[in-house]
Amino acid sequence: MLVEKNVALQPYNTFGIVARAHTLVRVGREADVQAVLADPALGHQPKFVLGGGSNIVLTGDVKPVVLKVEIMGKRLAGETAKAWIIEAGAGENWHDLVTWTLQQGYPGLENLALIPGSVGASPVQNIGAYGVELQDRFDSLDAIDLTTGKAFTLNAAQCAFGYRDSVFKHASKPGEAAGAQALGLADKALITRVRFALPKAWKPVLGYADIDKKMLQSNIHGPDALQIYEWICEIRRAKLPDPQVIGNAGSFFKNPTVSFEQCADIIQREPKIVHYRLADGSVKLAAGWLIDACGWKGKSVGNAGVYEKQALVLVNRGGSANPVTGGEVMTLARAIQTSVYERFGLRLEPEPVVV
Incomplete structure (x- = not known):
């Protein structure tokens, strides 16, 4: 069990937010967790589990014991x-x-x-x-x-x-x-x-516009798994920023789901809204389209911004030299939620965990 004190968490969250862990324990095997729980100083303290840091927004230093999961294989x-x-x-x-x-x-x-x-x-x-x-x-x-x-x-x-x-x-x-x-x-x-x-009886999962476009461009209509993998990587790289280059937490909001009747009502007002019919009859709306329709693409609050190529992604415009704060990220997120609710009557729910 490796215990570290006052550890910088900027390298361990993909947003690149500056924060520190009062105590961090690297968990490389199951026994490390049990050792923490048996430790007189650490056992009874609150715990925070940290994986790849791609789905969190740190709004300050982390006081609970951070368990950094590094179990491999x-x-x-x-x-x-x-x-x-x-x-x-x-x-x-x-x-x-x-x-x-x-x-x-x-x-x-x-x-x-x-x-x-x-x-x-x-x-x-x-x-x-x-x-x-x-x-x-x-x-x-x-x-x-x-x-x-x-x-x-x-x-x-x-x-x-x-x-x-x-x-x-x-x-x-x-x-x-x-x-x-x-x-x-x-x-x-x-x-x-x-x-x-x-x-073992693998079948391709297709039916999305981006994948259909790739099939037409390549004239491959029976793609194997590796071909789909390559297409997905190309699509995501074209739309989403690399966290190693621009700090972000991926898609920041969940796509809201509404009833067929609610969707029909919205379509009457917004005919171009991007939507997907689900098997149970409900309809999933594209949160990125909703945010873009409210004029947020490319906008910023402090060093927190909305990515120019995909409005669903919030980014760190300050880089590592002048990084975004968790407060700026959440201020921007709340402003977006308000805009979408006022225009569409829908409440967007964030995907990342706010710490």
């Missing part, structure tokens, strides 16, 4: 008649895992290529892109109870996946212990390993 853990079961340590880079699975001949994650963050964070957020969500490829995960130190395993049903949602984003009821029966695991568990069921 990728392997074929088993297989069934229908799927290969791939296991990865929670500290692995998500995109690197996607790339590795394709190199090994295990397709299924290609639509989720180039999403920033770590493997351990993927089920927390139920990440998704271009018609695939993590829950579609999920098998199970291992985690540790941050109160007792006991390990437990969750299947998909126990993770309670929703749109950019899971059991890990909800608080527990008073007196409820962590574990497989818990209804809320926010701040109560640390994910150590995640397993994915990648289909």
Whole structure:
């Protein structure tokens, strides 16, 4: 167990926000978590789990003990008649895992290529892109109870996946212990390993305008998994800023979902609104289009700005020399929420965790 004091967190959040951790523990194996919990000075302090830092906004120094997840490893853990079961340590880079699975001949994650963050964070957020969500490829995960130190395993049903949602984003009821029966695991568990069921009878997931455009341009109408992976990487690089160049936390707001009737009403006023009909009859609206329609693309509040190529992304305009503050990011986010609500009657919900 490696314990560090007064640690700069700017390198560990993709927004590049300046903040410090009073105490940071690097978790390279399950025993490190148990050592923290058994430590007389650290055991009873609040804990904050930090993965790849791609989905957080730091609004100040972090007083809880920061558990920096660095558990590594990728392997074929088993297989069934229908799927290969791939296991990865929670500290692995998500995109690197996607790339590795394709190199090994295990397709299924290609639509989720180039999403920033770590493997351990993927089920927390139920990440998704271009018609695939993590829950579609999920098998199970291992985690540790941050109160007792006991390990437990969750299947998909126990993770309670929703749109950019899971059991890990909800608080527990008073007196409820962590574990497989818990209804809320926010701040109560640390994910150590995640397993994915990648289909042997693979079929491409298509149907998005950007992918359709790539098929027309290349005249490839039966793409394999590697081709889709390459297209997704090209699409995302063209639309989204590289966090290594421009600090950001990826998509900042969730796409709102409305009823068919609500959508029809909005279309009467805004015929060009980008929308997608869902299987249950509801309609998903493109949050980026809503923000752009309110005139926010390219605008700034202090060093927090709205990306010129994609209004759904907020960026750090100050760079590393004069970085954005968490306060500036949230001031801009609240101003955008107000504009969208006043024009469309819709409340945008942020994706990142605000600390």
